[in-house]
Amino acid sequence: MSELVITDLRAEVAGKEVLKGISLTMKSGEVHAIMGPNGSGKSTLAHVLSAHPGYKVLGGTVTLDGVNLLELGASERARAGLMLAMQQPVEVPGVRPIDLLVAAGASGDAVENMRHEAERVGLRGDLLERFVNVDLSGGEKKRAEMVQLAVLKPKFAILDEIDSGLDVDALHAVGERLSAATREWNCGLLAITHFRRLLDVLAPDVIHVMSAGKIVASGGPELAEILERDGYEPFKV
Amino acid sequence: MTNFSNSATVRMNGDPTRLEAWDHFVQVGLPSTKDEVWRYAPLHDFSLDQFASFEPLTNNAISARAAELLSGPSVHIVDGVVKSSNLPAGVTITSSTTPTTLDRSPVVERYAADTFALLAIALAPETLTLRIAPQTRLSQSIALVHETTAGVNFSLTQIVVGEGSYASFVEYFDGAPDALVVPLSEYSVAENASLEVITCQRLAHSAWHIARSTGYLERAASLQQSIIGLGAHYNRSRNDAHLLGAGAVNELRTTFLGSGTQVHDFRTRQYHVAGRTDSRLLSKGAVAGDSRCVYTGLIEIEKGAKRTDARQTNHNLLLSSTAHADSVPNLDIRENDVMCAHASTVGPLDELQRWYLESRGVPPREAERLLIEGFFTEMLVGAPAEIISGVSEDVTRVLSEELVG
Numbered sequence: 001m002s003e004l005v006i007t008d009l010r011a012e013v014a015g016k017e018v019l020k021g022i023s024l025t026m027k028s029g030e031v032h033a034i035m036g037p038n039g040s041g042k043s044t045l046a047h048v049l050s051a052h053p054g055y056k057v058l059g060g061t062v063t064l065d066g067v068n069l070l071e072l073g074a075s076e077r078a079r080a081g082l083m084l085a086m087q088q089p090v091e092v093p094g095v096r097p098i099d100l101l102v103a104a105g106a107s108g109d110a111v112e113n114m115r116h117e118a119e120r121v122g123l124r125g126d127l128l129e130r131f132v133n134v135d136l137s138g139g140e141k142k143r144a145e146m147v148q149l150a151v152l153k154p155k156f157a158i159l160d161e162i163d164s165g166l167d168v169d170a171l172h173a174v175g176e177r178l179s180a181a182t183r184e185w186n187c188g189l190l191a192i193t194h195f196r197r198l199l200d201v202l203a204p205d206v207i208h209v210m211s212a213g214k215i216v217a218s219g220g221p222e223l224a225e226i227l228e229r230d231g232y233e234p235f236k237v
Numbered sequence: 238m239t240n241f242s243n244s245a246t247v248r249m250n251g252d253p254t255r256l257e258a259w260d261h262f263v264q265v266g267l268p269s270t271k272d273e274v275w276r277y278a279p280l281h282d283f284s285l286d287q288f289a290s291f292e293p294l295t296n297n298a299i300s301a302r303a304a305e306l307l308s309g310p311s312v313h314i315v316d317g318v319v320k321s322s323n324l325p326a327g328v329t330i331t332s333s334t335t336p337t338t339l340d341r342s343p344v345v346e347r348y349a350a351d352t353f354a355l356l357a358i359a360l361a362p363e364t365l366t367l368r369i370a371p372q373t374r375l376s377q378s379i380a381l382v383h384e385t386t387a388g389v390n391f392s393l394t395q396i397v398v399g400e401g402s403y404a405s406f407v408e409y410f411d412g413a414p415d416a417l418v419v420p421l422s423e424y425s426v427a428e429n430a431s432l433e434v435i436t437c438q439r440l441a442h443s444a445w446h447i448a449r450s451t452g453y454l455e456r457a458a459s460l461q462q463s464i465i466g467l468g469a470h471y472n473r474s475r476n477d478a479h480l481l482g483a484g485a486v487n488e489l490r491t492t493f494l495g496s497g498t499q500v501h502d503f504r505t506r507q508y509h510v511a512g513r514t515d516s517r518l519l520s521k522g523a524v525a526g527d528s529r530c531v532y533t534g535l536i537e538i539e540k541g542a543k544r545t546d547a548r549q550t551n552h553n554l555l556l557s558s559t560a561h562a563d564s565v566p567n568l569d570i571r572e573n574d575v576m577c578a579h580a581s582t583v584g585p586l587d588e589l590q591r592w593y594l595e596s597r598g599v600p601p602r603e604a605e606r607l608l609i610e611g612f613f614t615e616m617l618v619g620a621p622a623e624i625i626s627g628v629s630e631d632v633t634r635v636l637s638e639e640l641v642g
Contacts (some may be wrong), residue, residue, distance in 0.1 A: 050596045053588050078598035090593035094611020104598035105609055131611070132593075148597060 009060035020213035029186040036210030046160040048082040081155030092132040139170035153199040155222040163198040175201030258358035286296040288417040290388030294363035311380035317392035327373035330362040357421040371399030385413035405433035412442040426458035440468035455481030466493035475504040480514035486581040492616035495528030511544040525556035
């Protein structure tokens with residue numbers, strides 16, 4: 001059983017404090033969702049956790065099984081078991097998916113695993129021959145992120161608005177694969193989203209509401225229904 | 238220059254064309270860094286007497302990579318002399334001890350202002366000519382493997398592609414520690430013919446490499462040329478194309494990787510004489526350590542070469558704060574109805590791409606290696622495995638030598 005613990009995390013971007021003390025604990029196999037209005041700091045949280053350049057941590061800790069991730073570089077954090085699936089995956093011309101996976105430490109038969117996972121999320125095999133995220137549609141990029149995630153099997157995955165711009169079929173494929181991950185290797189999911197439809201597939205254990213850089217409410221699935229009915233206004237600080 | 242002159246006299250053996258070239262060389266003299274086109278060359282530590290050994294210093298300089306390339310259709314050229322050849326039907330090889338050119342003007346006149354071309358004319362042991370018969374389509378690429386066993390390697394190579402034919406060549410140079418390597422090449426591509434040439438230079442970092450090539454393209458001819466410069470202390474590569482017939486197309490890709498104190502000096506001239514001719518030039522290279530690269534490209538369009546389309550693109554990757562990259566595009570246009578474009582970028586590895594790879598668990602040094610190799614990928618399309626693996630080996634070596642970033 002692994003545990004991801006975020007304690008009083010504060011961070012700034014371009015000199016402006018965007019995260020103002022986030023605390024959150026999640027265990028293997030759990031699904032947590034973070035919802036909140038635009039500009040509340042959701043994506044900043046995802047980026048800070050994955051050491052995206054341009055963000056500065058002002059205070060707090062993030063530990064994965066006791067290891068302080070904030071002292072590690074992006075690569076070491078991923079190797080420790082934390083992986084980000086992105087809203088807009090970066091295009092990397094000249095680098096093939098298989099080379100990325102092998103360099104990232106994929107175990108076993110990486111080629112076979114990659115092909116198998118592509119099939120599971122409905123990503124055409126020939127797209128695996130293209131360079132990472134180059135010449136892929138928005139939906140294909142998200143499916144490709146799922147292939148990476150499923151081959152690399154992180155302990156915890158942060159999903160940064162992975163549902164944005166997805167059609168119904170793609171959303172279903174991505175959601176199903178993520179749900180299966182929680183069962184197959186007890187992957188913990190931290191899903192940042194604006195939309196309930198992803199949550200319908202993922203069935204989160206806990207929903208957090210973020211506003212102005214803080215978690216202002218946490219609760220069970222019923223919170224999503226309240227948000228759907230009343231919007232974020234009652235939660236604004 | 239006494240020692241060099243003595244060796245040269247023996248080599249020229251009284252041949253009038255060679256002597257004429259030598260006389261011109263003596264008049265022109267060695268270039269200096271005061272000459273604009275030589276300003277980046279480390280000429281302060283250059284003396285021809287360093288290279289006075291015209292006789293073999295070693296008997297066996299062939300590398301495993303060169304040997305592999307020689308296992309298929311190939312020509313093995315040692316110090317400018319054909320040692321063996323294995324050629325498919327439709328290709329003939331001849332060699333002449335009197336220097337010749339594929340240009341219409343006499344050879345010395347043709348290169349009268351070029352010091353090192355004159356030296357090659359005077360001192361290359363023979364002119365090697367490969368002819369592809371008309372209407373011949375070669376299915377396999379032919380390797381021209383240059384081995385250097387002496388202190389100098391002057392070579393004259395001509396490829397003549399007959400009407401309607403298609404041929405592809407891979408030229409490979411490696412080894413040659415402390416040597417001066419001066420290949421002078423000419424390619425003639427007849428009507429509706431097509432030629433592809435990949436030239437990979439992976440010489441020792443103590444060698445000097447000063448190369449020049451010219452393509453002569455007739456009507457609807459196509460020359461696709463790819464130059465890969467990895468080795469040499471000073472690597473100069475001048476590549477010209479004369480688009481003489483309407484509809485001729487020249488694609489030139491030049492790429493290089495610099496480390497230590499290497500200088501990669503690329504010069505190009507796309508000379509559009511006929512109308513509706515296209516030239517596409519893509520130069521992409523990376524420099525690390527204290528190395529430097531220069532790209533100077535001239536697009537020249539003659540009056541009457543209407544609807545010419547000429548484009549140059551140049552991307553340089555800086556892998557250290559002390560590496561330098563210069564890009565100097567030039568246009569000389571004497572016709573109005575043309576299309577010309579130039580694009581140029583220079584900078585370090587993309588920070589976001591690097592982060593993305595790392596965020597998957599790729600270690601930082603490995604991410605850099607993937608990105609640099611990726612940067613070269615489009616430049617290596619069609620290159621044989623031996624050459625791609627050489628580039629990959631050099632990228633890994635440069636990364637282990639340098640603290641990138």
